[in-house]
Amino acid sequence: MNRSLVLWGVAFLLPILHFLLHVGFGLGARAPDLLTVGLLVLARELRTGAAAGAGFTLGLLEDAFSILAFGANAVVLTVVGILGSRSRDLFVGDSLVFLASYLALGTWVRFALHWVVAGEEVRGDATRVLLLEAPVAGVYAAAVGMALLLVTGAWVREGG
Amino acid sequence: MPPFDSDRLNAQRRVDIVLSLAFLALAGLLLIIPVEAQQQISSSLRGSVLAPFIWTQDLLRQTRVRAAEIDELQLQLDSTLAVVSSQRTLLEENLRLRALLDLRERGGAAFRSASVVRPGTHGSESMFLLDVGGEDGVRVNQPVVMAEGLVGVIREVGPNSSLAMDWTHPDFRVSAMTLDGETYGIVETARGAFREEDRLLLNGVPYHTSIAAGVPVVTSGRGTVYPRGILVGTVLELAETEAGWRRSYWLEPAVRPQRATHVLVLTDDEPLEVESLELLWIPELSPEEDEGNSGDPDGAGGEVPL
Numbered sequence: 048m049n050r051s052l053v054l055w056g057v058a059f060l061l062p063i064l065h066f067l068l069h070v071g072f073g074l075g076a077r078a079p080d081l082l083t084v085g086l087l088v089l090a091r092e093l094r095t096g097a098a099a100g101a102g103f104t105l106g107l108l109e110d111a112f113s114i115l116a117f118g119a120n121a122v123v124l125t126v127v128g129i130l131g132s133r134s135r136d137l138f139v140g141d142s143l144v145f146l147a148s149y150l151a152l153g154t155w156v157r158f159a160l161h162w163v164v165a166g167e168e169v170r171g172d173a174t175r176v177l178l179l180e181a182p183v184a185g186v187y188a189a190a191v192g193m194a195l196l197l198v199t200g201a202w203v204r205e206g207g
Numbered sequence: 208m209p210p211f212d213s214d215r216l217n218a219q220r221r222v223d224i225v226l227s228l229a230f231l232a233l234a235g236l237l238l239i240i241p242v243e244a245q246q247q248i249s250s251s252l253r254g255s256v257l258a259p260f261i262w263t264q265d266l267l268r269q270t271r272v273r274a275a276e277i278d279e280l281q282l283q284l285d286s287t288l289a290v291v292s293s294q295r296t297l298l299e300e301n302l303r304l305r306a307l308l309d310l311r312e313r314g315g316a317a318f319r320s321a322s323v324v325r326p327g328t329h330g331s332e333s334m335f336l337l338d339v340g341g342e343d344g345v346r347v348n349q350p351v352v353m354a355e356g357l358v359g360v361i362r363e364v365g366p367n368s369s370l371a372m373d374w375t376h377p378d379f380r381v382s383a384m385t386l387d388g389e390t391y392g393i394v395e396t397a398r399g400a401f402r403e404e405d406r407l408l409l410n411g412v413p414y415h416t417s418i419a420a421g422v423p424v425v426t427s428g429r430g431t432v433y434p435r436g437i438l439v440g441t442v443l444e445l446a447e448t449e450a451g452w453r454r455s456y457w458l459e460p461a462v463r464p465q466r467a468t469h470v471l472v473l474t475d476d477e478p479l480e481v482e483s484l485e486l487l488w489i490p491e492l493s494p495e496e497d498e499g500n501s502g503d504p505d506g507a508g509g510e511v512p513l
Contacts, residue, residue, distance in 0.1 A: 096225070
C-alpha cells in the first residue's frame, strides 16, 4: 500500500483515537496525547499553511471541552503545526531516534506553549508542568505514537 | 525534472506565511472573543463533530451505572432472601409449636410444655435446660418429646428448672421395638464427626429377624424410663451382623435435638388421654391398625405402661 496513504490514514485516525480515549472512555491524562502525535506526523507531510490549518482545526476541537482557556489549544496546535512543518526544512531524518525525539519534543513544546498561552486560572506550577508533566507526557506520547506508526507501517525508514 | 521556479516557490511561501498568520490570528481571536461566542462555538462542536465521543462516554457511564445498579439489586435481593429465610425459620418454629400444641392437646395434661435452653458451654454438649421443674411435676427419668418423637430424658430436676440429655449423649439408651412389636432391641447413640452426623443404632436385634427400611421404631416400654409407643426413628439400613447371633440397624432419628426450642415433658401426675402413645406420633394409624400392630405379646393392647 502507498506509504503516504497509510500515513494520512494513521494521522487521521490518531485524533479520533485521542478523543475516543480522552472523552469517550474518560481516561483523561492517563491516555497519551495522540492529537499532538497525529498533528506532528501530519505536519511533516504538509506545507506550513496547511499544517497551521490542521493544527487550528484540531486545537479548536480540543478547545470545545475547555471552558477557562478557550482558544489556547487552537493557538498552541497552530504553532505546533507550523513548527512541525518547518522542522522538515531544519531536520531531515527517518530514524527511530529522530522519530522518538521529534514526537517527544513536539509534545513537550505543546505542553509548554499551552502553559504560556493558557490563563493563570488554568496553568499550574511552572516547574511541575514543564519539568515533570510535560516530559512524562512527551515520552508517553512518543512511545505510543511510535508503536502505532511502526505497527501500522505508517513510518518506514527510507530504503528500509 | 521540472525547472526551478523561484517566483512560484516564493509565492507558495507567501501563501504559507499568510495562511499560517491567518490561522494564528484566528486562533488568537478565539481567545478574546466574548464568552457567549466561545460557548456557542464549543457547544456546536460538542453537538456535532464531537458528539459520538460524548455519546460513547455516556454509553459507558450508563453501562457502569447499570452494573452498579445490578450490584445494588443483587445486594437488595440478598437482603430480601435473608429476611425471607428468617421468616421461614419463624414459620418452621411456628409449625413446630403448633404441632407441639396439638400433641399436648391430644396427649392431655400429662404433657408439660417447656422451653429449651442450650448452655453452650464446654462439656455441656447433648445437655439442655428446661424451664420446668419439680413444682411442675417433672421428675428424673421422665421422657422429653417433641411432635416428631423422642428428644431425650430428664436427668436432674430443680424446683423450677431441670436438666435433660438428648439422644446424642453417649449415655443415652432406650429399649425400642418396631411399630408392629415383632422386633425388639436397644437404641443407642452413634456419634458422628459432626453433630449433624449423629445417628441412632438399633442394637441387639435377633439374627433371624430382618427389618425393612422405613419401618418406624418406637419405645417398647420394657424399661422403667420410657413408656411404650414414643417414636424414636425409622430404620435406614443394616449396620452390622454378628453371624448367628444378632443384627444392628441404622435409624434415622425422629428428632434432631439441635432444632428443639420447645419440648414437652411426659409427666406421670395426670393420666394419658390417649389409648396408645403411637397414635400421637403416627396418627394415620387407625384404632384397628393400632390394635393389630401393637405387638403386645400379652394381647393387652390399649393400656400404656408408664
